[in-house]
Amino acid sequence: MNHIVITYLLYLAISAGLTAWVAQTLFKNGRVFLVDVFHGDEGLADSVNHLLVVGFYLINLGYISLMLKLGYDVATARESIEALSWKVGLVLLVLGAMHFFNLYLFSRIRRRATLSDVPPPVGPDACTVVREG
Amino acid sequence: MLTLHVLYDADCDLCCRVRAWLEAQPKYVDLAFTAAGSAEARGRFPLLDHQATLKEFTVVSSGGLVYRGAKAWLMCLWALREYRGWSLRLGSAELMPIARRVIAWASGNRFRFNRYSAWVGRG
Numbered sequence: 001m002n003h004i005v006i007t008y009l010l011y012l013a014i015s016a017g018l019t020a021w022v023a024q025t026l027f028k029n030g031r032v033f034l035v036d037v038f039h040g041d042e043g044l045a046d047s048v049n050h051l052l053v054v055g056f057y058l059i060n061l062g063y064i065s066l067m068l069k070l071g072y073d074v075a076t077a078r079e080s081i082e083a084l085s086w087k088v089g090l091v092l093l094v095l096g097a098m099h100f101f102n103l104y105l106f107s108r109i110r111r112r113a114t115l116s117d118v119p120p121p122v123g124p125d126a127c128t129v130v131r132e133g
Numbered sequence: 134m135l136t137l138h139v140l141y142d143a144d145c146d147l148c149c150r151v152r153a154w155l156e157a158q159p160k161y162v163d164l165a166f167t168a169a170g171s172a173e174a175r176g177r178f179p180l181l182d183h184q185a186t187l188k189e190f191t192v193v194s195s196g197g198l199v200y201r202g203a204k205a206w207l208m209c210l211w212a213l214r215e216y217r218g219w220s221l222r223l224g225s226a227e228l229m230p231i232a233r234r235v236i237a238w239a240s241g242n243r244f245r246f247n248r249y250s251a252w253v254g255r256g
Contacts, residue, residue: 111218115161115217115218116161118211118217118221120207120208120211120220120224121207121211121220121221121223121224121225122200122204122207122208122224122229123204124194124198124199124200124204125199125200125201125204126198126199126201127197127198127199128178128180128181128193128197128199129178129179129180129197130138130177130178130193130195130196130197131176131177131178131179
């Protein structure tokens with residue numbers, strides 16, 4: 001096997017491993033959030049959690065696959081490592097951005113859920129009689 | 134189910150556009166609109182000072198609680214899904230005096246805004 005094929009294989013292995021690690025972190029720790037949001041409904045929380053993680057995998061693996069091609073030849077081990085670090089760095093940045101986006105989604109869902117039970121911010125000025133109809 | 138009855142000035146173009154905007158927003162709490170000082174308003178709230186509702190924006194909850202001026206606006210925001218967070222922020226002790234002043238100024242000048250009111254929703 002020449003250097004380029006080894007670089008590609010290493011790139012795929014490292015990127016897929018990192019994606020799986022971040023997705024597992026999200027899956028484990030996001031669940032607590034979602035159970036709270038859905039008022040203890042664990043079935044619904046697990047379902048939403050699973051759907052979010054599937055989306056996360058699809059976007060990241062899609063990006064990794066699209067970014068595979070190097071566009072230049074790699075002749076030495078040094079060039080291989082340099083190319084690899086550039087590619088993996090990009091994948092890490094995208095993973096980081098996706099991770100923060102997911103955190104933002106969690107906090108947004110949670111804020112929505114807690115806001116629905118909040119009492120009015122101000123007290124009334126007076127009371128009156130209301131006739132229905 | 135809680136409903137907030139909104140008594141708005143039907144003679145004011147800006148108020149009617151704000152009403153149309155409020156009607157179009159997704160809500161936590163139903164808003165029912167009644168022209169201030171109208172026969173309908175007098176029939177529904179027999180003990181309310183209707184002359185005062187023409188001067189100051191008023192919201193009455195289905196339970197009979199009356200909110201006036203800035204408080205009435207905050208109650209409208211509180212009813213909306215997209216703006217409940219804002220109603221809590223503006224209703225805090227730090228921002229409430231500013232909100233009260235801005236709203237008093239805007240409602241005192243509301244007829245002057247008629248020519249700009251096309252900016253607010255489509256009524």
